[in-house]
Amino acid sequence: MIPCPACDAVAYQVIGSRRRKGKTGDGGERIYSIRRLRCQKCKVIHHELPDCLVPYKRYEAEVIEATIEEPADLADLSDLPVEQSTLLRWRDWFFTLAEHWLSFLRSLARQGRMNLSVNGLSDRSQPVRQRIGQLVGDAGGWLARLVRPLANHHYWLHTRSACLSGRG
Structure with a gap:
């Protein structure tokens, strides 16, 4: 157990779970059950994310990691079931936030x-x-080892955005 990022207490209560899909390198999907934990001291809810997932990304960490390893050409990644525009977005995301x-x-x-x-x-x-x-x-798995401390200490920035129009 790690300390609560909000108050440093180490007292959690499991309050449920939710399902999360992770896309694999062969094009398949895995379904994970993510535990929801409530800190007993400050009452903040946290989600227990496994190392193989990156917050707010649909593909598993090892697939994203493979694209960031900088092969000579993106064509070297043609065996991954991911569009080239997604590969470029992942690289841009990584090098922008690194x-x-x-x-x-x-x-x-x-x-x-x-x-x-x-x-x-x-x-x-x-x-x-x-x-x-x-x-x-x-060694392999470096992206998961990078993500874990940042997410667990609430330093992970999400890059999701929604475009909202003021027009009704």
Whole structure:
């Protein structure tokens, strides 16, 4: 159990669950049961997201991770059942938010909430993917290891948007 991001208490009550789909690399879908937890101290509700899912993304983390690994050409990813425009959007999403994520991971490490070495992470001469690898490791599953602390400490920014018109 991790501390509640809102109040640091470690007392949750399971109040239910909800279903969540995750699209796999072979085009299939998996259905997950996501537990809903209420902090007993501050009454905030949290969702227990498994490592294989990224908040607000339909595809599983390993599929998104494969597109960010920067193959020489997006044609190298033709075996994934994902449109090229989606692959480009994922890359844009990742590289737009990567510096933001790094700053929050550094902050968590300095607060003692994560056991990380943050030396040299502000050296922008290294590619951002390499700096993230220094924090969470370069082996497969690095995106899940990046997402977990940020989501669990409520530092995850959602990128969903809705266009609302003032016209009735």
